[in-house]
Amino acid sequence: MPVTHPTGSPDVREAAPALRRLLPGRRRELTDWHPEDPAFWQAGGAGIARRNLLWSVVAEHVGFSVWSLWSVLVLFLGPEYGVDPAGKFLLTALPTALGALLRVPYARAVAVFGGRTWTVVSALLLLVPTVATAVVLEPGTPYGTLLLTACLAGVGGGNFASSMANINAYYPQALKGWALGVNAGGGNLGVPAVQLAGLAVLATVGAAHPRLLVLLYVPLVVAAAVCAYLRMDDLRVPRPPGRWGVLLGWRHTWLISLLYVGTFGSFIGFSFAFGQVLQVQFADEFATPVSAAYLTFLGPLLGSLVRPVGGRLADRFGGARVSLAVFAAMAGGALLALAASRAHSLPLFVTAFTVLFVLSGLGNGSTYKMIPTLCRTTPDGEARASALIGFAGAVGAFGGVLVNIAFRESFLAVGNGDGAYVAFVAAYVVCAGVTWTAYVRRPA
Structure with a gap:
């Protein structure tokens, strides 16, 4: 995609030799990168950036799928596994927590090892949870073993931070919102992808063969x-x-992290918990895991697809304005979910959560666009942006843990999710207030 620079028409021929020096021998190490230089960008920098973006999306997509495995595997855990609904919520919360913790060191690893090297290493680490789960997942496995294996899936959550930190460095300021949105959205699509794969396994061979999903x-x-x-x-x-x-x-580190709790925390938390919520709260309508699986993938799919749209809107109108509108609408969506729960209306309930998924996807894109915008005025702009991407990603992912805990405690206390929905409304109101006060009323 072309970038408009204020410096006028570039001399492409002057930039070409510099680009040829970027790849010494077969090491594939970029030693001199200037995306804000229009000549450099048009002479081939844009093509190199797009190629790295494409394969970054592929690796991150697989990482998100592995991270989300247990949001689907819990649908396979019938009575023979001896795991109650509260225990299943914990199985989905643990990989979220480990994925959140790993995002800080993963973002730093890009600076230490380089984007390509760490992408290869982090991808191969995904073999640990997949192979381990395939070995232990069968009726009679102790619950503690299931918890440990589920926790290992968290390594897939760390891939997001390293991938985003890497891609952020490739693109000029004018395209960072779009590039980060595409990278994250393509990765987020791993959530509905693994849910669709799980649905296919459930519909063809039944709930007795969860290993097939893992081995895939x-x-x-x-x-x-x-x-x-x-x-x-x-x-x-x-x-x-x-x-x-x-x-x-x-x-701004803590303010952006709080806003990302509201957007990405909602997206990943709802993605992991929604299937269980449907089965528990609407047990009459969902007698089998297959019936619930038909609905679980739609929200994450739409939320992933619109994340680049959120980044593009932020490029045009400003990340803070878009985020403010998103949080206000999410508060309304959570109120709609509460009303649907009290009326026991499945169509209204699914509609409310679909709206929340879409809004969280838009907010993910707009909030992350705010990071390079805020950091560009600091002395260590690119380095600080890379670090903040990892830190905010980690804190935001913990929002997914809080979502699962809120549902677990609400169902234990009152038998439905009403308490959780009230908490979500309050959280979105707080995020909207912070966005207005810190970034819209007095732009940073």
Whole structure:
């Protein structure tokens, strides 16, 4: 996609030699990268960026699928496994928590090892949870073993932070919202993809064969690692001394992280919990896992597809304005879910959550666009943006843990999710207030 620069028409011929020097020998390491230079960008920088974006999306997509495996596998756990609904919510919360913790070191790993190298390593690490789950998943397996295996799936959640930090460094400021949205949206599509794969297994061979779903991803993991090795480049983001100390003392770090809890925390939390919520709250309508699986993939699919739209809107209108509108609408969507729950209306309930998924996807794109915009005025702009992408991604993913805990506690206390929906409304109102106060009323 062309970028409009204020410097006028570039001299493409002057930039071409610099581009040829980017790949010394067969090391595939980019040693001199200037995306804001229009001549450099049009002489071939854009093509290199697009190629790395494509294969980054592929690897991140597989990572999200592995991270989301247990949101589908719990639908296979019938009475013979001896796991109650509260236990199933915990099985989906643990991989969310580990994925959140890993996002900070994963984002840093790109600066240490390079984008291509770490993409290959992080992809191969996905073999640990897939193989382990395929080995232990059968009736009679102790619940503690299931918890440990589910927790291992969290390594797929870390891939997001390293992928986003890597792609952020490739693109000029004018296209960061779009590029980050495409990268994250393509990765997020791994959630509905694994849910559709689970539906296919349930519909064809039944709930007695969950290993088939897990084994399906083993060759996909290997393929993602091989493609990243062959087609991506190593671009190291800068690492100025004391970056983390400065980052943690910067108020925007915590404000952006809070906003990302509201958007991505909602997306991943609802993605992991929605199938269980349907089966528990509308047990009469969903007598079998297959019937619930038909609905679980739609919201994550739409939320993933609109994430680049949120980034594009943020490029045009500003991330803060778009985020404010999203949070206001999400509060309304949570109120609609509460009304549907009290009326026991399945069509209204599914509509409300579909709206929440779409809005969370838009908000994911607009909130992440705010990161490079805020960081570009700091002395260590690109390095701080890379670090904040990892940190905010980690804190935001913990929002998914909170969503699962809110549902678990609400169902334990009152037998339905009403308490959780009230908590969601309050959270979105707080996020809207922070966005208005810190970024819209007085632009940072």
